[in-house]
Amino acid sequence: MRQSFFCVAALCLLISLTYTAYAQTGPGAQASEPKNIAPVNSNTTKSEPKEDAEAARIIRERRANAQSLLISLASDAGSFKDQRLRARTLARVADALWETDPERGRTLFRRAWDAAETADKESQQRLQEEIQQQKAKTGGNAAVSGPPDLRGEVLRLAARRDRALGEEFLGKLKSEKQQESIEAADKLKSNPLNASETQGQRLNLARQLLDTDVERALQFADPALGSVTMDALDFLSYLRERDAAA
Structure with missing residues (x-):
């Protein structure tokens, strides 16, 4: 690689x-040469075009x-x-x-x-x-x-x-995101116990916080506990193990 x-x-x-x-030896380079050039030997002037061409x-x-x-x-x-x-x-x-x-x-x-x-x-x-x-x-x-x-x-x-090619690629990314959203919605409909991506992220964070701060973990988890999902049930089960008083 x-x-x-x-x-x-x-x-x-x-x-x-x-x-x-x-750019340094091509035709454009000649335009930058000074206009007042001292006389040179005629043999030299004849050989310069050949050298430039080569x-x-x-x-x-x-x-x-x-x-x-x-x-x-x-x-x-x-x-x-x-x-x-x-x-x-x-x-x-x-x-x-x-x-x-x-x-x-x-x-x-x-x-x-x-x-x-x-x-x-x-x-x-x-x-x-x-x-x-x-x-x-x-x-x-x-x-x-x-x-x-x-x-x-x-x-x-x-x-x-x-720019047009960049817009073409951006359009493909947009179409893919839309398709992913449709598939995620269909997945939730087929199995209502599946948590959404945002709910899963929230509950995963809350579960990590349980090891150090139960109260803060509950604050983060609360918005995702309003619906019955497998992630929510797993969190509550883990919470019960960590804090029997809950």
């Missing part, structure tokens, strides 16, 4: 250097080689099994190619988004499994670090290059 990132960084740097060199040719070749390597890397990224690596590689190649080939860059950004979407779903699934494992060990408490937001990374790079 690290080798691929180094490769992308090196290729992007190479393209940047070729553009810089071209330098420009070398720069074009280097830029073409760098672009070819980036395109090849993007093609190889399609076979990466690690979706996170695939998404990040495609996004960075798309960003590097944008100045010379925006259409290809746009296509690669969309491929990066698809890979990031898969990676985010896999990360969320692993996160939920880890949370359940920790809850089983600790009796309800879980402290895990969240996974990286791959779609957020792709979105930032794409939006910087193309």
